[in-house]
Amino acid sequence: MDDLIVKTITRLIVPFIQLYGIFIILHGHLSPGGGFSGGAILGASIVLYSLSFGLEKASKKLSHEASSIIESAGILWYIALGLVGIFMGGYFLTNRAAGFPMGEAGAVISSGMIALITLGIGAKVASTMITLFHTIIKED
């Protein structure tokens, strides 16, 4: 889409969308939202960018290889957090008993494993959306 208005508005609005997505992911254990919804918002910002600027410029921002690596890293990070529980003498995916720093209820850095898992899920969902969209529009 080669339109000056769309390009200008997109350039203005994409940072705010990404900031909102990161806010939703980081506050997943405090407020409604979490990894899945925050990741969808983050992915939607890149989808908007590639709709208005084209696939080539969007691939320069986030290449196919980088999003594949993020996607695999998200799920491996999740499994690694689960294995921490086993190494600390508990079950797979133990939270408090595995010695994660619990912090104070209501703070951004608190609740141990939950915030870290939400980060992994957010990165995974965002890169899944971006990879799917780029793969589909590459066919045209």
Next chain:
Amino acid sequence: MKKIFFMIVLAGLLILLVTSVMEMPGIGSIDNPAYNEVTRYYVENAITDSNAPNIIASIITDYRAFDTLGETTVLFTSIAAVISVLSLGHHHGHKNHNSEEKVEKQHG
């Protein structure tokens, strides 16, 4: 004949489903089978167990984190399947195109 038979079977199914819906407890009723000790445990102990004010987050990523791991794996598997199918068709079409061109050149 076939249509009448289907109608009779569907009417029987309708009566069965409507009567079972009439037997269900009301929404939010205290006698609901879904309102059992598990719900009460989550509401009372979620904050002390996981220090997260969002009980839903503490259920899906602490109590039932293994379920969410499966959910994430489903996402991974689906994206792998979609990419393999789409890019396979792409390469295949490209090869066919090339071979057709070659055939045309040989004929020419």
